[in-house]
Amino acid sequence: MPALAALIAVTAVWGVTFVQVKDAVAIYPLFAFLAVRYALATGALAVVGVARLPRLGRSGIAAGVFVGVLLAAAIALQTAGLERTTVSSTGFITGLYVVFTPLFALVLFRAHVGREVWVGVAFALLGLALLSGIDAGSTLGDALVLASAAAQALQIVMIERYAVRYDAVGLTLVEMATCFVGFVAIALVLGDLSIPRGATVWGALIVTGVFASALAYLIQVWAQRRLSAPRIAIVFSLETVWAGFFGYVFSGDRLGWAGWIGCASIMGGIVLAEPAAAGALVRLVRRA
Secondary structure (H helix, E strand, O other): OHHHHHHHHHHHHHHHHHHHHHHHHOOOOHHHHHHHHHHHHHHHHHHHHHHHHHHHHHHHHHHHHHHHHHHHHHHHHHHHHHHHOOHHHHHHHHOOHHHHHHHHHHHHHOOOOOHHHHHHHHHHHHHHHHHOOOOOOOHHHHHHHHHHHHHHHHHHHHHHHHHOOOOHHHHHHHHHHHHHHHHHHHHHHHOOOOOOOOHHHHHHHHHHHHHHHHHHHHHHHHHOOOOOHHHHHHHHOHHHHHHHHHHHHHOOOOOHHHHHHHHHHHHHHHHHHOOHHHHHHHHHHHHO
């Protein structure tokens, strides 16, 4: 299924950016980084998205701003937590949105969540529990990432409501622009806004701005016309596996046997909840 293959590719990009972002914000202010990241994301989408904004109407603009605020909160909390904890811990705690998403969908919209999805959630949660045995950072850092996971889950649930109503490019453009405005305002108040310098910072900005933001969230809106929010969240939990893998390769993080069993459990949960994901993942790996 094209939607699943695209989402799996998105999670791989998100996984590798944990390492890039951690390195970049060590030498460049956090909110300045986020402001430039979403400036690039907004600019990339504006090329084709500005002409589509009238299709949204006032309600569509409001919807884009709302999910943009949720996304900005999720990204800010996650990145602030990443400064204080390990790459792998950030990736794995972020994966808890696989639990929050079906709960929000059920509580807010009485959405039907099939048995296979709950079984998939259980396997993913087991995997996250096993992965929690890795070396952790500070309690504050982990708490910030946990709050980010809750905000991200709510963003996924709301995108499901809006994706079928509004133009995907226009909605994503407003979402990215909202993040940009919010982060610029915070960076200005903190006095952190400055011109980025160096390959480490610019490399992270380009990858996160164009690929991990503009393209990734456009794919999310497109895919959520075809898949439910709980299923999206379960596929997105692959981000935690990629984060562990890239943390191992590039950042020296070590998972141990429990961590790798946890990764396998998360992938098993994805396959149980969305069997087509198995074929999509295999095809994607073969192309790599």
